[in-house]
Amino acid sequence: MKKRIPLFIVFLVGMLMIIQFFIPHRLSVTFYTGFLNWFTAMVLFALIIGIGTLLNRHFKKIKRKDDDWGFSIVTITGFFGMLLIGIFGGIGEGTLFMKLFEFVLTPLQATMFALLAFFIASAAFRAFRARTFEASLLLIAALIVMLGRVPIGDKLTFGFASTLTEWIFRIPNMAAKRGIQMGIALGMIATSLKIIFGIERSWLGSDD
């Protein structure tokens, strides 16, 4: 019963969602958007639990005086600071909330993302060795596209790189992407159907 009811709910909700796709009637639309609003209502409570697990972890670190426990204070202060500033100071233009967004969150996100420039260079250096036939293909395609994407590279190859880049994107790359995409679509549908029909029950924990 502890498993049967949830499995039945999954089946019911899943089937309703499939059926409503075929019904253009207002009722179906209302039903659907109503459901979506439900998730907006539900997500907050999950978030509260989520935040609880994070804070709990950091409080424990502080209490136990683990390594780096001082940094846990930074996280906790950062969270409550931002939350209270937002709740009491508002979140519109010109508020402290937006200032913190602009001068703390923005540089942090942007810099974290910018690390990718370094990592892509080092990954390219390590991985792009003509060890096997497949690896050589990867290497050559990557080199051509890199040259084809910038004006200088194109000049160096007398326009050859950009023409070939365009060709690679339109023909082999497209074929590969389509093949992968179709496979993924099949996989997604299979996974969804497995779950709806209760063939896959592992999301409930053990399925045996």
Add this chain to the structure above:
Amino acid sequence: MDIIKKILHLDRRIIFLTLFIVLLITPFIHLEMKINITNPTRRIFNDVEEMSEGDPIIVSMSYAPFAKPELYPMTLAFLRHCCMKKLRIIFVATNEAGMSIAIQAMEEIKMEFEYEHGKDYVLLAFNPVLSAVMLGMGESITDIFPEDYYGNKTKGLKVLKDVNDYRDIKLLMDFSAGDSPVWWVVYANTRYNQRIGTGVTAVMAADFYPYLNTGQMIGLINGLKGAAEYETLINHTAEATEKMTSQAIAHIVIILFILIGNIAYFIDKRNKRKERHGTA
């Protein structure tokens, strides 16, 4: 021989440092570069060009500040174009930080074109359940967004006058660092036939070529290069065009690293073969 081994197992921090130094110097170098305009960019430009004054369009902000270097220049260029054409701009965000970027962008250009919030453009509130937003706007924009970003009632806003759902929207332009354009296609185009254009990071661009071919997306602005193209199209040279130099030199540096790595690999392989022959 030692040097070959060293190159093969090069400390990645040397690559990091080289790249950093190169990019620190290149902004001071100016090279004239001719930017050729690709078709997908031109198609977006033409679509906007053909609209008439007061036509409403939706601009979806689907990126967080981390993607700003790549997407902000094209966002600005596109919005500038919309303002030139005096279109009504409706901003939605599929990313919680998207609205902040929209605010920033409008701050930059609204004086020049005398755009006013509520009258010429509107920032709708962010709703974390994307599918709700994307589908809901097919039924009623003011229902799914009862309030705008500042908490005003959306019903009665001048900019939303006679704008009910997708059918009133000429173009939905999504600036995205993720796969949100696919979701717009799935929800807005598949269900409601909304015309969709996108501006995406170069990484994602490759993924969207199939959608361009199928016509599910009308056009696509591809990364910083696309932004430079759009800047050229609207005759307003800015950030993107300037950054193409650094871009080009960095590419050459990385290609050199790959070549050096491969040369070292081949020398090493030959040496090993020689050694084996020697001992045999």
Add this chain to the structure above:
Amino acid sequence: MELLSNILNPWNLLAAFLTFAIFSFLYKDNPFYKFAEHLFVGVSLGYSTCIIIFNAFIPKVVNPIFTDFSHNWHLVIAVLLGMMYFFRFSSKYRWLIRFPMAIQIGFTAGISVTLRMDARLFKQLKFTVMPLDNIYTIIVIVGVISVLIYFLFTFKRKGILNPLAKLGTIFLMVGFGATFGNTVMARISLLIGRISFLLKDWLHILE
């Protein structure tokens, strides 16, 4: 003087400091990075919580319930379902959290079936089927089929399947290489953006 005050502007200093703190991770893990990382987690969580409360929960849940209860009473059920997540703290009723879980998972599964079939599969198929009157279309079709053969799970790769699966590998590798090469530009532009913040917005060396 104006320049100096810009450099010393506490907000700019903070942003520049955080930029360097994250970059320092490239050398090795260190206290500056740890500080930036922990601050990042705390502040971003506080930020998104505020946004969810103000821009979603209040306008979409609280306001509708309190202003127009007769049309929105069902949201109360959703709130109760959300609260069921708290049963995880009870050992006796813990299994009840499977109710909201099941609704969420059922919804995702149901919606995926139709939309994937429609938007991903059918439309990809439609535009793969092309007249075989030029070499490019033929290459694309051969490519798609060989990639699909590569992914077969329950058929032994023998006979014609073997070379076709190999061909699929070739298409995949060229595609992956192209994607990788194309991404380099994007990633470099991110770093250019950060450097231009340091040189332009902060130090004003570059105009």
Add this chain to the structure above:
Amino acid sequence: MGLSLKPSKLTSLPENERMSSLPLYRIRGVLIIFYLFILIIPVFGKQFNFKAFDTPNDSGNSISIYLTVTDNFSTGRYVIYRIDEDNNEFEVVNFELSDSKILEFSFIDSNVKDGVGYRYQLYYTKKNLSSYFILSETSFIYSSPQWYHKKKTPVLIGILIYVLVLFLSILLAKRGGIKYIRKLPGLDAIEDAVGRATEMGKPVLYLTGLERISNIATIASLDILARVSKKVAEYETPLLIPCFDPIVLIIAREIVRESYSFTGKPDIYNEDNIYYITGNPFGYVAAVDGIMMREKPAANFYLGAFYSDSLILAETGAATGAIQIAGTDSPIQLPFFIAACDYTLLGEELYAASAYLSRKKELLGTLKTLDIMKILIMIFILLGSILITFEIDITGFLIR
């Protein structure tokens, strides 16, 4: 060439022009002229086509209007009026053509109520003449919502075929009809990776991707987690799962807890190892990078939906020397995982992983389903392409 104009167009007309162009009494006044014109129109022959009908496959409250005109009418002003059963009039659309190339228009009138009858009148005037005349009038049209979207039938058939194949292949699998399954080295390596972590006394790191529960890839990853966590429980190795979505967190905790009790080791399950970090992608990645540098997990699993963050994670993991197994359905992230990880599950293989790991017969049946569907697709592509070469199109049903 469809063009969608809506009543909103009216407001963009200059105020004075609208005033002068169309007060109704004037139209009535010129009806006489209209009747004169009626005599002339047949001379032009059938030069326009005007019809209105209930918008098909919609949610109601909408009537579609369709209008084509010919060259003779490519200049001038058109007005369409809607008149309801109580003779209330409403201007639906009002637009002007000046030597237009577009001669085909469709409008949607979404200001109507279901079940009420409306008729539509088309008025026309040559440029700048205030004399309008009726070109055409429809009979009463009733709007209604539909209960079935006819154009979606192919999707329905597609799903039915899929379900049929699914159950047949499960039946086949249950009778032992599946003898061969392609090796997926990435999944075979899971056991070794967990074993190695145990030997080294280091934890295992499992990421379900940077997506929420509303993504099917996340659910696929949770299914794989159910299998992996049993192995981890057997080896008694700590399992770290930093989460991106709070609902995923709650489910992940349930799954892992069940796995530990299933393996008979509920006492060593440590809930604190599964926790939420933040829903900000880069904040999340910054924290996971920190975990990798400090806790030095010996095995990293990245299974689910990943975005640009994939390479930050994988490169940092590679630098710490962990065995890395990745799998994602995001095609553009695959090259980065391939470059920086030891094993990568490509696209579809992520969805096959749970079945592959469980080895349960009915789940193995789903692998057969995937293959049969792929073969059907291949046949369709080949057949369709050959036929379309001879101008027989069998793909029309695929798009609406």
